[in-house]
Amino acid sequence: MRSLVLVGHGSHRSGDAAAPVYALAERLRALNAFDEVLEAFWKDDPSLRQVLRTAASTDVTVVPLFIAPGYFTDVVLPRELNLGHQGPVPPEGIARVMGARTVRYTRPFGTHPAMRDVILARVREVLPDLPAVPEVGAAPDVALVLVSVAGGDPHAHGLEAHAGQLRDTGLFREVRTVAAPEGEAPGGAWLEGLTAAQVVVVPFSASDAAHTRTALPARLGLPGPVTALPGGPTVQFTAAAGTHPDVAQVVLQVAADAHSGAREGDAERAHHAAWDALRTLVSGEARIGELLITPQHGVYEFRHALDQGTPGSELTTIVTTEGLRDHARTDDRGRHRPVRTFRTLPRGWRAVIHPAELRRALHDVYPAVTEEAYAHGCYTLRATPWPTTARRQTGSYARVQKAGPDVLARVTRDVCGQCLRTPLWAGEKLPRTFLEGVPGAMPCAEACTYLIAHVREELRPDAAGHVQ
Numbered sequence: 001m002r003s004l005v006l007v008g009h010g011s012h013r014s015g016d017a018a019a020p021v022y023a024l025a026e027r028l029r030a031l032n033a034f035d036e037v038l039e040a041f042w043k044d045d046p047s048l049r050q051v052l053r054t055a056a057s058t059d060v061t062v063v064p065l066f067i068a069p070g071y072f073t074d075v076v077l078p079r080e081l082n083l084g085h086q087g088p089v090p091p092e093g094i095a096r097v098m099g100a101r102t103v104r105y106t107r108p109f110g111t112h113p114a115m116r117d118v119i120l121a122r123v124r125e126v127l128p129d130l131p132a133v134p135e136v137g138a139a140p141d142v143a144l145v146l147v148s149v150a151g152g153d154p155h156a157h158g159l160e161a162h163a164g165q166l167r168d169t170g171l172f173r174e175v176r177t178v179a180a181p182e183g184e185a186p187g188g189a190w191l192e193g194l195t196a197a198q199v200v201v202v203p204f205s206a207s208d209a210a211h212t213r214t215a216l217p218a219r220l221g222l223p224g225p226v227t228a229l230p231g232g233p234t235v236q237f238t239a240a241a242g243t244h245p246d247v248a249q250v251v252l253q254v255a256a257d258a259h260s261g262a263r264e265g266d267a268e269r270a271h272h273a274a275w276d277a278l279r280t281l282v283s284g285e286a287r288i289g290e291l292l293i294t295p296q297h298g299v300y301e302f303r304h305a306l307d308q309g310t311p312g313s314e315l316t317t318i319v320t321t322e323g324l325r326d327h328a329r330t331d332d333r334g335r336h337r338p339v340r341t342f343r344t345l346p347r348g349w350r351a352v353i354h355p356a357e358l359r360r361a362l363h364d365v366y367p368a369v370t371e372e373a374y375a376h377g378c379y380t381l382r383a384t385p386w387p388t389t390a391r392r393q394t395g396s397y398a399r400v401q402k403a404g405p406d407v408l409a410r411v412t413r414d415v416c417g418q419c420l421r422t423p424l425w426a427g428e429k430l431p432r433t434f435l436e437g438v439p440g441a442m443p444c445a446e447a448c449t450y451l452i453a454h455v456r457e458e459l460r461p462d463a464a465g466h467v468q
């Protein structure tokens, strides 16, 4: 039995940042190569600090859905996953035994040599006649430009390695790498010296968040995604390499390389015990937070507890876990819910869930609460006190270490006051959880990144650079 965890950056402000991760997870589930595929985010729910506990197996592979190595993949993600590693990740990844689980953390998918074929697939979307192999006697008349959308050194981002592979195909007259400037740049100096009649630009990015076919041409000094330059080549931009459907195969290859013939895992016992307890709870009508779960004719009906008694015909019916997840990610006013346990679950819907999908459906509404509530009841959920969480923050987040008790208390009151969870990390007590008959009671073992971000905002440096 094997679990795959896909990790994305996410955003506290918008659900859009998570969309490519969810889309890829669905593609990978359809390929059935893993017993389960889970998502986790640094700045969204499900969060990194919880995700490993939600894996059903003892064999977990974590793939960062990042296009290139850097601060997040080398520092933030290993730290938040508690891997005890900081710095560049070797090609074979990192393996750690964590409790009953073996966790394999890989390099970001964008570094894998198989990305060569993904880039070629992007090129063929705009040049369908590109041959599979170089044509004998005909010199290629296409130049390929790989753009590091995040900017920075293409060598450091691994882009030059892909460029080398693509030169070796012989399909292109020239292959070049370019770092995109931050803002819009005049002219197109990056095109100088290219002699091919066609130039294809492939944005090397994990998502299209940088508007790779609209804003990116402007950043590179061109008016649009297809530009015929007077007396020069025709330049065409493709969509981002990292959003191509074939990335699913690359992720599987990355995961296979990290596993390299190791024995598969088993069902994780504590995890299964937690879900047995949950199934017992929902064998009758049960309230979990703002959610009401009712067994009905061989399925479960989920709805907001305040909609109890509303005729089903007056509610929007949802029949897939993806639909339920997307519904639960925004509140009644359509605003993103970065913490799913905020008391803002939208009303006016009912979801019909097959028993085989119960776990995923509840995880989509309230990620990790079953596993954590069960662990709390078994006295195995260890709270991480605020000073420990604060001490491990880096970069611009390191200033949260300066938060005094008054600031922390104020932010905790304001942020956690909206949340169903009880902040055990702040010293609060939770005698019983929803698994033990208190519907709204859920433990929080460690400050979430949303709270940390709010503490950081409270400590903005003043004009003189001093943190109040």
Ligand code: SF4
Pocket: 339, 341, 415, 416, 419, 420, 421, 422, 423, 444, 446, 447, 448, 450, 451
């Ligand atoms: Fe909720 Fe506060 Fe815990 Fe965040 S830190 S999950 S807001 S209780």
